[in-house]
Amino acid sequence: MVRVGIVGVGNIAAMFVQAVVYAKNNSNVFGVIHENIGGYRVSDIDIVYAVDVSKEKVGKDLAEAIFAYPNVVPKLIDMPKTDVIVRMGRVLDGVAEHMIEDFKPADYPEPTLEELVNELKSYRVDVLVNLLPVGSAKASRFYAEAAAKAGVAFVNCIPEFIASDPRYQKMFEEKGAVILGDDIKGQLGSTIIHRTLASLIAMRGAEILESYQLNVGGNTDFKNMLAQERLTSKKISKTMAVASTQPKPEDILHNLFAGPSGYIPFLGNTKVSYIYIKARTFMGFPITIDLKLVVDDKAMATPVLIDTVRLAKALMDRGVQGSPPWASMFYFKYPPVQAKSDEEALLNLYLNLERLGIEIEPKRLYMWKYLKNTMKN
Numbered sequence: 604m605v606r607v608g609i610v611g612v613g614n615i616a617a618m619f620v621q622a623v624v625y626a627k628n629n630s631n632v633f634g635v636i637h638e639n640i641g642g643y644r645v646s647d648i649d650i651v652y653a654v655d656v657s658k659e660k661v662g663k664d665l666a667e668a669i670f671a672y673p674n675v676v677p678k679l680i681d682m683p684k685t686d687v688i689v690r691m692g693r694v695l696d697g698v699a700e701h702m703i704e705d706f707k708p709a710d711y712p713e714p715t716l717e718e719l720v721n722e723l724k725s726y727r728v729d730v731l732v733n734l735l736p737v738g739s740a741k742a743s744r745f746y747a748e749a750a751a752k753a754g755v756a757f758v759n760c761i762p763e764f765i766a767s768d769p770r771y772q773k774m775f776e777e778k779g780a781v782i783l784g785d786d787i788k789g790q791l792g793s794t795i796i797h798r799t800l801a802s803l804i805a806m807r808g809a810e811i812l813e814s815y816q817l818n819v820g821g822n823t824d825f826k827n828m829l830a831q832e833r834l835t836s837k838k839i840s841k842t843m844a845v846a847s848t849q850p851k852p853e854d855i856l857h858n859l860f861a862g863p864s865g866y867i868p869f870l871g872n873t874k875v876s877y878i879y880i881k882a883r884t885f886m887g888f889p890i891t892i893d894l895k896l897v898v899d900d901k902a903m904a905t906p907v908l909i910d911t912v913r914l915a916k917a918l919m920d921r922g923v924q925g926s927p928p929w930a931s932m933f934y935f936k937y938p939p940v941q942a943k944s945d946e947e948a949l950l951n952l953y954l955n956l957e958r959l960g961i962e963i964e965p966k967r968l969y970m971w972k973y974l975k976n977t978m979k980n
């Protein structure tokens with residue numbers, strides 16, 4: 604079993620909790636990236652702990668809290684009681700001024716670091732998942748430190764640079780725990796599609812002249828990101844994910860924009876992305892790509908979360924510690940080290956898991972067998 608704790612019972616949590624419960628009663632969950640990681644299937648995930656600060660969520664059973672205001676994920680299953688009561692967390696900078704009505708803090712005492720460490724230990728959490736609002740710099744580090752001190756793995760889904768920070772890598776290493784991150788990449792979200800096109804252009808010998816990726820959505824994630832001062836790391840994470848596919852990333856940075864660009868309430872969890880690329884091809888002839896992508900933003904994040912919590916547990920089982928870059932490359936926008944393409948990132952993951960004797964199925968690289976044999980020779 605993979606005993607998961609959630610920090611931030613928002614829209615991703617609402618889809619993740621339902622998917623995990625669904626998997627217990629259905630052998631096939633459509634769209635999972637890997638059925639088996641280290642012997643763990645989706646049905647082996649148990650959510651045993653959850654923490655939030657909102658008065659709408661703290662003190663409630665998780666089954667009720669995931670549908671509480673302002674979450675907008677619909678009921679996908681008949682959700683039974685979970686007996687996981689949402690605990691009160693530390694507010695710090697998790698609640699922006701303009702979000703006070705959406706995330707109004709509950710009137711409960713906030714835990715100290717020591718108390719949180721003890722809670723994580725007493726609930727026997729294996730993996731703690733960070734799903735706080737963008738810009739929660741202090742709060743994310745507070746929960747990360749608690750996880751490290753409790754010897755619990757940490758999956759950092761948000762654009763705070765923690766798994767990629769040598770100080771936190773060392774902290775987790777010293778406590779014998781794993782940290783994966785930063786900023787989860789959607790299954791088929793705007794980042795991976797923009798990255799794939801950019802990497803294809805470089806692979807075919809052409810050159811990107813300018814590019815943007817505009818994203819709009821209608822949930823609290825997008826509303827929270829209206830505060831420009833909370834966005835610095837999000838823009839860096841999204842921009843670097845695309846620039847890193849190019850031969851000289853620094854040359855394209857001044858002509859590249861990728862970030863959240865607007866909050867349109869009626870969109871709910873639907874995210875609309877506009878990706879534009881102008882490139883120079885043979886003999887300088889131009890090419891323009893204009894692409895519109897429409898996705899459910901939370902359905903994009905959840906399958907990646909489902910993979911990464913099992914991966915974190917499988918790594919802990921094998922005694923892996925700290926922040927192995929190859930474990931985060933495929934799944935996160937801002938890993939400690941970027942791969943030039945997602946194929947390269949996936950190959951790195953497979954080769955390292957094989958070295959550690961951790962199974963992963965199915966293999967998503969169609970040329971996996973050929974590549975493996977080539978590497979051996």
Ligand SMILES: NC(=O)c1ccc[n+]([C@@H]2O[C@H](COP(=O)([O-])OP(=O)(O)OC[C@H]3O[C@@H](n4cnc5c(N)ncnc54)[C@H](O)[C@@H]3O)[C@@H](O)[C@H]2O)c1
Nearest residue numbers: 611612613614615655657692693694697735736737823904
């Ligand atoms: N495709 C995606 O959805 C995607 C991709 C990459 C990253 N992310 C990031 O994942 C994070 C979670 O996304 P979401 O849509 O679930 O967010 P959300 O806005 O729906 O939920 C955030 C939750 O955090 C809670 N919270 C605020 N401060 C807190 C604190 N100090 N302690 C505990 N809980 C606190 C809020 O009450 C709320 O329940 C966001 O930062 C988002 O940008 C999402």
